Amino acid sequence: MSKNRVTSCFLMLSATLVASVNVFASPTLLVPVDVSLGFSERKDSLNWNIAGSTVNILSELEWNQLQIKQIQANATLHLPQHLNLAIDIQRGSIHSGENTDSDYDGNNRTLPFSRAKSRGGGDVNDWSIGIGKEIKVIETASITPSVGWSQHQQNLTMTQGFQIIPEDEPYYGAFGGLNNRYEAKWSGLWLGIASQFTLAQQWTLSTDLKYHRVDYAADANWNLRREFMHPLSFEHHAKGAGVEAAVAVSYPMSTHTKLQFLMQYQKWQTSTGQDNTYFVAGTTSTYVLNQVNWHSQSYGLVLIYGF
Template identity: 30%
Template sequence: MAQDPPAKLQLSVTGGYRQENLRWSIAGNANGQNPNVLSELKWKAVAGPVSGMHVQYNFFNHWLLEGEYEHTFYLSGKVADNDYGGNNRTNSVYAQQFNANKGGADRWLAGLGYHLMVTHTFSITPSAGYGQFHQSLYLVGNTAPINDLNSSYKTTWSGAYAQLLCATGLTKKLNLATGFRYNQVRYKASANWNLIREFSHPESFRHTANGYGINIHTALLYRASHIHSIGIKGSYSQWQTGRGIDELYLASGEPEQTQLNEVRSSGWQVVVEWRITLKP
């Protein structure tokens, strides 16, 4: 069966809503003084509008280049700061909740893929490349005496990815596509705890670790014309690290290190997609 070549150029623009959670913990409390305390931060339901763009260009036979960028504006969310005695979660020695209704996230990737038509209506496109995911998370106070609280935690998940996209034509005008992407990443984060005088500013501590990320996405598109398609797309992502290093920077100039136990982040989104397809 002869294989049809992929589109010469495919451009998608998306817009919708995204929600994320992130949690990290270290073997030591927030001021770095007591290694027998487990310190944990949890950002919950940090959410807001998301917009993005995806480009796919067929440059030779079935080989293609792909690129993607996405930005999320955080407009709502909460963050819980907890310390537990005895390096476990059974004896709470400090607990406080703050707002997390500012900041945002950026995600981009670039890679090389191969489009293979299995049948006239079903295709698979494996691809591989490099990508980064950045998050700017905050702890914001809204009541006295913490109304000056404006602490930040900024993350970077970066590394190679491998992806498999499967697409099938349900009807002549309706198309369903599902993709799975795996990222092997290096995690880095930098924080500024603005109200703690004992900490250095603008960088109070830094986290580093190795980890991975997965993303599952599904899109249902209706072909309105030979060029234009419109539809809806949903996705879920999860990121996780193993043990790493928490490096604390003190105002005295003496850095301290303790164990970063793990970092976990997850998120989901629903967007409307508008796609332009140009044939050879």
């Protein structure tokens, strides 16, 4: 995602939230709304591997140290009977990272016959909608059980390839033309529990924990593999689950404005799934998708305005 696209996304998110405020925070509806905009630094990793007919791990792809600059927006509507409806949107651009592509002739990652390193890039997109009921525990603390739906995308690329195995000429070394893509999507329901504590000197501590059950789907284009179809070389499908945890501290800057420091951690994993690989000859091969793993952590600053 280019810098212009990040700016465009930020303006789009701002316009969407302003429109929401105009609708829901009007004097006739009298629905309080909190709107937030923020920036964060995020680091992700994602890996997957498939089994072959004679080996338990035939091919493995690993994206590591994906450094992401992310913008995020939220609108929370405070409805009657202490119900809160929240919409979250996040967009990020990967500005650095690495990929390792390994193939094996033996079980348990033994007898590697091919390994290449490349630059990892791309972008990430996340959105979530949920509704919860705030329950006052004591005067200075509350909890909010909630339920919702979310979708998380990683649009990953591989460029600037360097072959490590085999180590012999002419294979070893840099090779041109690499422009692989792998686009992953985690979609499904979540259950959550949030808490909020009012501390001394008007500070507020908030926590948020969500458990996700998702469908995982991905498609890829391996552009240098002449035997594969293009632009769809293979697809992945699996069931998965994820845990998302966040901690934030907020301080009021004015009657309506708060500044928040937010930290977030996510861990996602699929069960055994299916890989369908498509060949130019018109045939399709099916492999076992052993597992997909995605880890993410971020920290950032958020400006919250209450209407």
